[in-house]
Amino acid sequence: MQDNSLPVDIDRRPGATILSPRGDVDMSRAPSFRERVREAQAGRPARLVIDMGAVEYMDSSGLATLVEAMRNARTEGVELVLCALNPRVKAIFEIARLHQFFRIVPTVADAVEA
Amino acid sequence: MDDSAHIRVQLRSDPCYLAGVRQLVAGVCQRIGMGDTACSQVALAVDEALANVIRHGYGRAADRPIWLSLWPLEKGDGHGPGIRLEIEDEAKQIDVSELKGRALDDPKPGGLGVHIIREVMDEVVYDKRSPCGMRLTMVKYAPCDDPECGPGH
Numbered sequence: 292m293q294d295n296s297l298p299v300d301i302d303r304r305p306g307a308t309i310l311s312p313r314g315d316v317d318m319s320r321a322p323s324f325r326e327r328v329r330e331a332q333a334g335r336p337a338r339l340v341i342d343m344g345a346v347e348y349m350d351s352s353g354l355a356t357l358v359e360a361m362r363n364a365r366t367e368g369v370e371l372v373l374c375a376l377n378p379r380v381k382a383i384f385e386i387a388r389l390h391q392f393f394r395i396v397p398t399v400a401d402a403v404e405a
Numbered sequence: 406m407d408d409s410a411h412i413r414v415q416l417r418s419d420p421c422y423l424a425g426v427r428q429l430v431a432g433v434c435q436r437i438g439m440g441d442t443a444c445s446q447v448a449l450a451v452d453e454a455l456a457n458v459i460r461h462g463y464g465r466a467a468d469r470p471i472w473l474s475l476w477p478l479e480k481g482d483g484h485g486p487g488i489r490l491e492i493e494d495e496a497k498q499i500d501v502s503e504l505k506g507r508a509l510d511d512p513k514p515g516g517l518g519v520h521i522i523r524e525v526m527d528e529v530v531y532d533k534r535s536p537c538g539m540r541l542t543m544v545k546y547a548p549c550d551d552p553e554c555g556p557g558h
Contacts, residue, residue: 319420351517
């Protein structure tokens with residue numbers, strides 16, 4: 292049986308929760324990623340940081356998950372920050388013209404302190 | 406001249422195979438000298454096209470057939486080596502004029518696949534197969550002024 296779960300590390304700090312998905316986020320793994328993001332948002336952190344440093348590849352399924360997270364964050368008053376996008380992942384944000392709608396910073400430290 | 410595909414694979418419409426197909430496509434593009442950026446773009450377009458077939462064509466059924474065919478293209482005037490790909494299915498046929506990317510000024514989840522495919526590929530043509538299903542033909546050339554543009558094959 293294939294495993295479609297996406298490993299996601301969770302680091303809860305005062306004032307911020309940091310999610311660190313690892314691996315490819317495509318149609319098979321986006322549902323698992325979405326579940327982890329919703330769980331983190333349900334805790335209503337002041338800031339939700341998604342550390343993309345270990346995401347090697349993402350397609351529009353992953354983008355859709357992040358767009359949904361952004362819309363939920365706005366509704367729930369959670370500040371969503373993305374960080375450490377590799378050039379390939381950054382490129383898909385730009386192709387989809389989504390980079391302008393997200394707060395994207397270079398590092399986890401930047402995201403926590405931003 | 407024999408125009409049969411250099412590679413033709415049949416896969417089931419299960420998203421778990423997308424990663425393997427991406428590796429196959431990127432590996433072939435690399436081998437024919439397209440450069441890293443172009444290889445990534447072709448793999449992304451194929452991923453998005455297959456995901457659209459699975460999601461919209463087959464309603465997420467994971468046991469339906471999809472065929473992927475590849476042809477390398479020679480270097481030409483103004484461009485480096487390239488690749489032609491066909492993705493065929495037995496899904497319900499749709500009016501190809503309805504296949505447009507959605508507006509991007511309002512970020513919403515979903516509906517980005519067609520936009521991404523058109524953005525990264527040089528030619529994108531949808532048509533109906535006979536007697537059933539759809540066919541997507543895509544072409545991508547490496548730019549000849551790309552420093553990554555290799556020597557071809």
